[in-house]
Amino acid sequence: MSNAKQKEPVTIVDSVETLEIRLAEIRKAQEQYATYTQEQVDAIFRAAAIAANHARIPLAKMAVEETGMGIVEDKVIKNNYAAEHIYNAYRNVKTCGVIEEDPVYGVTKIAEPIGVIAAVIPTTNPTSTAIFKCLLALKTRNGIIISPHPRAKASTIAAAKIVLDAAVKAGAPAGLIGWVDVPSLEMTNMVMKEADIILATGGPGMVKAAYSSGTPAIGVGAGNASAVIDKSADIINAVNSIIHSKTFDNGMICATEQTIIAHKDVYDAVRDELVKRGCYMLNDEEKDKIRRTMLINGALNAKIVGQRPVTIAKLAGFEVPEDVKVLVGEVESTSVDEAFAHEKLTTILALYKADSFEEAMDKAEQILVNAGGLGHTSSLWVDEVNEREKIMTFADRMKTCRILVNTPSSLGGIGDLYNFKFTPSLTLGCGSWGGNSVSENVGVKHLLNIKTVAERRENMLWFRTPDKVYFKKGCLPVALSELRDVLHKKRVFLVTDSFLYKNGFTKVITDKLTDMGIAYTVFSDVEPDPTLLSAQKGAEAMRSFEPDCVIALGGGSAMDAGKIMWVLYEHPEADFLDMAMRFIDIRKRVYTFPEMGQKAYFIAIPTSSGTGSEVTPFAVITDQTTGHKYPLADYQLLPNMAIIDTDLMMSAPKGLTAASGFDAMVHALEAYVSVMATDYTDGLAIRAMQLIFANLPTAYNDGTNVAAREKMATASTMAGMAFANAFLGVCHSMAHKLGAYHHLPHGVANALLLTDVMRYNASEKPRKMGTFSQYKFPHALERYCECAKACGVTGETNEEIFEKFLAKLEALKETIGIKKTIRDYGVDEKAFLDSLDQMSEDAFDDQCTGANPRYPLISEIRAMYLKAYYGEEK
């Protein structure tokens, strides 16, 4: 075999070179193993667990003999546990391929192995930890390279070999599990660097090395558990459990109790029970001897780890009877200088006295901070029926990732023996407190890469409108009958503006209410841009009148004011700023709007055609002190009833007819091209546009024409229903701010901006598209053309149809007396330019912007404002 490439099969890994070869073998085997099915893997996992279990006694004997620590019979339990409980915990867990599938939401999760695990095995639990880590690796399709502790290498490797042989026999690729036969610092470091993940069980130094290696690591920390015995505890149960836990394998499980902190009222009873059950209370001289023996240069003396008291005492220079189970040192100091405060990993306990529960927790905390063990384990003995709060107080205080109640902490901390929802594990994470990246008991999930496949889904959409929508000329009194006959209302609060009130518009309502014997009061102090102040005044009036029904009569201002008053009346505690907070998705918003309608039924009656506010979930209020407008949007604000009676629209003056009529047109257009448009809103929006083209000029020129007024009223409400569900767009955003800054009527502002916005939206290559799952690609041009065609526009190409549509809209504007530019309305040039930057930013920030098919840049909004001001590009 002179070919340099063909190497001798490596039998012993005792050098960097042989380690390299072994690692390559493991990797190769793992690459093949990664293709195995869940079924194949589970068969191998089971076979390996069985084999490990069969070997539990020989491996236990080997471990004790080689390390000179622990007790064979207890190590047998550890080996058995590592095989049996781990197998049981994961036998049905999916770890290969698709582990989760949700076809409805379109999410699939796929589990893949990480690669090669570097497993650092301690000397305290060599065979059980080796079995544990190997089994986890097998279940997750990973390879594993074991770095044993020099003092326990033979037994560690023996355990690994048994698992490997069984796995291969059951079908695993040969060489999937490997180990370092002659461990050294250099090779441990290499193992850590070459692996894809490290499972590091050992002292803090080793764990730190793992985290510093550059490979993702799951480490553990040192334990230093205090068992706090509260005065309410069952002393006999507590002490015996602690002794049992402490003596298990001579105290070598990291979660085991290191100190007892007993409340002074039960201290003597604890002490007595300890002695009764075979523990030895050290005298002062003996304590000092132990101190000197326990810590050598501040570090735990390896010679005492996992030893029985008789051996420890001898090492320290005194004698105790052979059958003593635990050496107990009564101490007071919790400082780092007190050796008894440290982790002992052997059959030594410190015993502290505490004057109170608080003091006991203080001591436990101090011990962790001063002498190590943060993040690991703590335990509490307490009456869990009558003193439950103490459990939560303790849990709150202790910075440990395992908090065991009335449980022996070594056997309890490893999970599944004393609590069956506690993951069984021999690698116990200590969280950031212990310098770990894991704060729970380590299991299969930490050894997998999970891939999530997410398919595109569209947001659920909706169509909502008031419960009752009544329309027809003269329907108002008929609709109002329901107040008595169906709804049984007794007290009506009528909100309207002073103009409508003074001109007798409320008469038809108040007469009807009187007829029905319903009490009422009128609030008519509503301004054109309703303010928070007047809404608060109205709410106050409501609170003293205590209506069970609110009727808002008027244009957008009165209806909006009515809605806000209604909110303030029903929920005086609600925070305005929270309610007005911007959202991207109305169903996912941070703020939960309070439930409306608990005190009063809300009826909206429009007197213009119109804002559509009678069927929308929106209300805008101005803070009079800052001039800021707060848009509220929530379906809780949807009126319960809307009454659209043409009789109320008949006397609207020309200016109002034109402005509100065109506002309705913009509502319909914006709802149609909105990213949230649906077939339900489309149908209504298009019909609204058709009706407006056909009837607005007539309604404007001859306000007495009933048919035209009726159709306009219908169109306005229809457009309202459309945008109540599909929302609006940047035209309204800009119109809102234009109105706020330069006091143009809302409908006029919209009219002045519409065509420029339409051109902007219609771009086939917009700078940015609106973000909404159902809006797949820019197609506003196409959508505008659908509107155009429905309104009778014809043409050869979309571009042609679009231009003709714009011309048709411009013609309508001219017919109803809308001027051409913002400047034409007397807005001062300097004032306009001075406000431009802020106005553009505010428009961008308006809630309506989000539904625009084209997501605007502030500079683009600015440009549109300028164009609308001058009438040409500037």
Next chain:
Amino acid sequence: MADVLTFPVPGKLYFKKGSLPVALRELRDVYRVSRAAVTADEAMRHDGRIDAVTRVLQDLGLSYAVNSTSFTAEAAIAFGSHETWDALPETGLRIIIPTRIDTIGAKAWLGADMVILDEDVLHDDTPLPVQRWQILDNARRSLKGENASDYTLAWAVQAMRLVFDGDDSAETLLHAASLARLAYAAAVPGDARMGTEDLLDDAAAALCTTAHALEQRICGYAVTALGDR
């Protein structure tokens, strides 16, 4: 002539593929109910399609029973065809989840608090020509209803538009069918009394065609549907 007209629609109309679990979440988060009584067609129980609903109720932590006469609940869910919708109790929260594009029984939708249209559970294996015809038929008849209005016309016309110009995707037909059905339910009173007016001319104008041409076109779909049977 009536003194007043209304445009009744279901309290909440929710739709989109996959919307069922999202909409039902409101039972816990908005309505805060703890018990739901589900009425389902036997077929749904047999082939497990009912799981689409029960699994969600389980995840929400609600108690529920399927087709039980003795289970009292704050919410009633009708999952299936019109027989289940008609069986909804008068009081309490009423939710309809249709699984068939039935042409009848739409009135029940108007009384429901929530109607969920999810194509994951709403299938129709009726041949396409028949589906299209049924939609047009419903839409056409809604124009003659006693309570027909511009609102019902708007939806009837949209339904027709979708059949004439839309793609034949499941989603498009589902919405066209719903629009037509809702228009019919709102326009035609319970006793199916027809009004004296016929809004066909308005509908035709809305579609930029003549009444005659529109009738002809609809006829064409009827013929195709018949031919398909």
